[in-house]
Amino acid sequence: MTSLAGSFLIAKAKLQDPSFRHAVVLLLQHGPEGAFGLVVNRPTKVDKLPFPVYFGGPCQAEGLLMLHGHGEWLEIDEREERQAAPGIFVGDAAALERVNEREPGEQLRFRVFAGYAGWGPGQLEGELTTGAWALGTAHGQLLFDTPSEGLWDRLLPPQLPEPSLN
DSSP states (O other): OOOOTTEEEEEOTTOOOTTTTTOEEEEEEEETTEEEEEEOSOEEOOTTOSSOEEEOOSEEEEEEEEEEOOGGGSOHHHHHHHEEETTEEEOOHHHHHHHHTOOTTOOOOEEEEEEEEEEOTTHHHHHHHTTOEEEEEOOHHHHHHSOHHHHHHHHSOOOOOOOOOO
């Protein structure tokens, strides 16, 4: 099985689960043991935080998860390990600290998530087989430069009309 880690999963219109309806998920891990990712286009409200937070998925995480587009924040030897997709890096406590200490008006490329999306062994493959998801190429420019509310529309492949049965 080829790993889909580093790809976008784009929920097709037929996927009606409220957690994933019109969702775009960045897959961070995918293999025989299952898959793990973050819904990247669902802003949510979290009180008392100085930055926006996104609903990462229906699975509870012990803390917050972070993606950022700043390779320069990482040591050269850790860039490959932390790169989820081209121009997208998994953040750590030091990256979150940089966000908290940013200068007024400084434009940073990041998203912070509460929760995550998870699939057991074979579960995601089954959903792909039924046509619930489309796959897309993930990269930092697309994630950080596209408004979250427009990401699904931009990534969803065009629908072919269903043939008439008349």
